[in-house]
Amino acid sequence: MTGYTSVIDVLGKLDEGEKARIRGWVYRLRRLGGKVFIVLRDYSGIIQCVLDGETASRLEEEVSRVDIEASVIVEGVVRRDKRAPGGKELKVMDLKVVGESHNFPIKGGEGIDYLLDNRHLWIRSRRLTSVFKVKHYLLEGLRDYFNSNGWWEVTPPILTMSAVEGGATLFPVDFFGKKAFLSQSAQFYLETLIFSLEKVWSITTSFRAERSRTRRHLYEYTHLEAEAAWYGMEDMMRVVEEMVKAGIRRVLEKSSGDLEFIGRDVSILENVVSTRFPVITYDEAVQILQSKGVSIKWGEDFGADEERVLTKEFEVPVFVTMFPKKIKSFYMKISEENPELVYGFDLLAPEGYGEIVGGSVREDSYDKLLSRIVEEGLNPEDYNWYLDLRRYGSVPHSGFGLGVERMVMWVAGLDHIRDATPYPRFRDRLYP
Ligand code: NSS
Numbered sequence: 506m507t508g509y510t511s512v513i514d515v516l517g518k519l520d521e522g523e524k525a526r527i528r529g530w531v532y533r534l535r536r537l538g539g540k541v542f543i544v545l546r547d548y549s550g551i552i553q554c555v556l557d558g559e560t561a562s563r564l565e566e567e568v569s570r571v572d573i574e575a576s577v578i579v580e581g582v583v584r585r586d587k588r589a590p591g592g593k594e595l596k597v598m599d600l601k602v603v604g605e606s607h608n609f610p611i612k613g614g615e616g617i618d619y620l621l622d623n624r625h626l627w628i629r630s631r632r633l634t635s636v637f638k639v640k641h642y643l644l645e646g647l648r649d650y651f652n653s654n655g656w657w658e659v660t661p662p663i664l665t666m667s668a669v670e671g672g673a674t675l676f677p678v679d680f681f682g683k684k685a686f687l688s689q690s691a692q693f694y695l696e697t698l699i700f701s702l703e704k705v706w707s708i709t710t711s712f713r714a715e716r717s718r719t720r721r722h723l724y725e726y727t728h729l730e731a732e733a734a735w736y737g738m739e740d741m742m743r744v745v746e747e748m749v750k751a752g753i754r755r756v757l758e759k760s761s762g763d764l765e766f767i768g769r770d771v772s773i774l775e776n777v778v779s780t781r782f783p784v785i786t787y788d789e790a791v792q793i794l795q796s797k798g799v800s801i802k803w804g805e806d807f808g809a810d811e812e813r814v815l816t817k818e819f820e821v822p823v824f825v826t827m828f829p830k831k832i833k834s835f836y837m838k839i840s841e842e843n844p845e846l847v848y849g850f851d852l853l854a855p856e857g858y859g860e861i862v863g864g865s866v867r868e869d870s871y872d873k874l875l876s877r878i879v880e881e882g883l884n885p886e887d888y889n890w891y892l893d894l895r896r897y898g899s900v901p902h903s904g905f906g907l908g909v910e911r912m913v914m915w916v917a918g919l920d921h922i923r924d925a926t927p928y929p930r931f932r933d934r935l936y937p
Contacts, residue, residue, distance in 0.1 A: 646755025864905025
């Protein structure tokens with residue numbers, strides 16, 4: 506026989522008595538009264554493969570080389586079995602070990618530090634496999650949204666000379682004797698591109714030297730950003746809502762089995778895609794928090810704790826808008842009604858998850874932007890090229906950034922962001 510069948514196709518497409526050849530890794534192994542039970546794992550799932558006593562002794566040599574996480578090829582006949590996971594198993598006729606595996610370091614029950622040291626092996630776990638499939642379909646849905654709506658995908662740099670989101674979280678890099686930084690955000694580069702392409706977006710890695718270790722901060726994360734000429738705040742919030750829903754819809758279509766495996770209640774997400782996202786102002790958010798007994802004063806920024814309290818009140822993402830300018834970045838446009846406020850918006854994921862998107866209308870007046878730069882104690886020299894955008898054909902424009910791992914964390918219902926990315930970086934561990 507030629508070719509290989511994936512586990513999902515054996516379980517879903519083949520009938521009792523049909524032949525199959527599967528390749529994968531040994532997930533579980535049991536020897537019982539001469540029989541050998543191998544639960545085989547491939548990218549698509551697991552299937553039980555059984556060697557009866559006769560086959561096991563005929564293939565004794567190969568059987569003796571089988572161990573947990575060895576890579577193997579099995580050939581056999583499909584059998585229905587109610588007790589087997591997936592309702593079918595493979596009666597093995599032939600077995601070949603491709604790569605042996607002696608004493609696989611992860612046996613179950615290990616602590617988190619040990620697992621992080623062995624992330625390159627832990628990554629084979631079914632749970633992480635499911636999370637990365639969710640992430641794949643989420644990204645696919647988000648990309649499709651932009652591709653279907655007239656946006657240009659662009660590729661901004663990661664090595665930069667200036668801060669977008671403040672100097673405190675910059676990672677310095679020695680760039681041939683000059684000090685450069687790893688990008689916190691592609692925003693300023695996207696802003697330069699709207700003067701030709703008008704609607705642009707990108708996925709880049711962003712870096713933040715966050716001071717505190719939290720469940721929702723990474724030092725290195727996947728940043729999806731978009732920027733559009735002529736767009737005001739409502740226009741951009743509509744894009745964010747449609748994009749988020751498009752991403753979730755794709756996950757529900759293609760990956761609901763993975764969500765269930767992870768233990769996520771899918772009905773919460775089904776409700777999200779069919780419900781308008783509520784919009785509240787910063788003022789209203791502060792009032793809600795105060796009414797919940799949180800000690801926050803007007804003018805203070807929300808941290809993870811405040812966002813948790815606030816978003817436990819909601820079943821779908823909620824926009825918070827019109828922030829005090831003091832707690833937001835210098836590039837946000839000042840409100841025409843109240844000069845203490847800026848046209849900024851955050852999208853907070855429900856169920857306690859908090860901020861997944863930060864966006865705003867950008868200040869498009871040269872004079873106002875310059876005075877905000879000075880007011881924040883920044884050096885206008887560093888932002889000369891950024892100011893040029895307001896010197897030559899300035900237009901009203903808006904944009905936002907989505908933290909992809911933040912969104913995965915919420916969509917998959919993870920309690921820590923580290924599992925939303927294959928290799929989370931930690932201060933005391935850059936390995937593997
Ligand atoms: O700092 S942000 O709120 N906004 C910006 O960087 C803008 N310059 C983006 C833009 O308008 N083009 O970051 C945007 C999002 C934020 O809402 C989070 O979802 C995510 O990026 N983010 C992070 N995710 C994981 N870990 C860390 N440390 C992190 N910081 C921000």
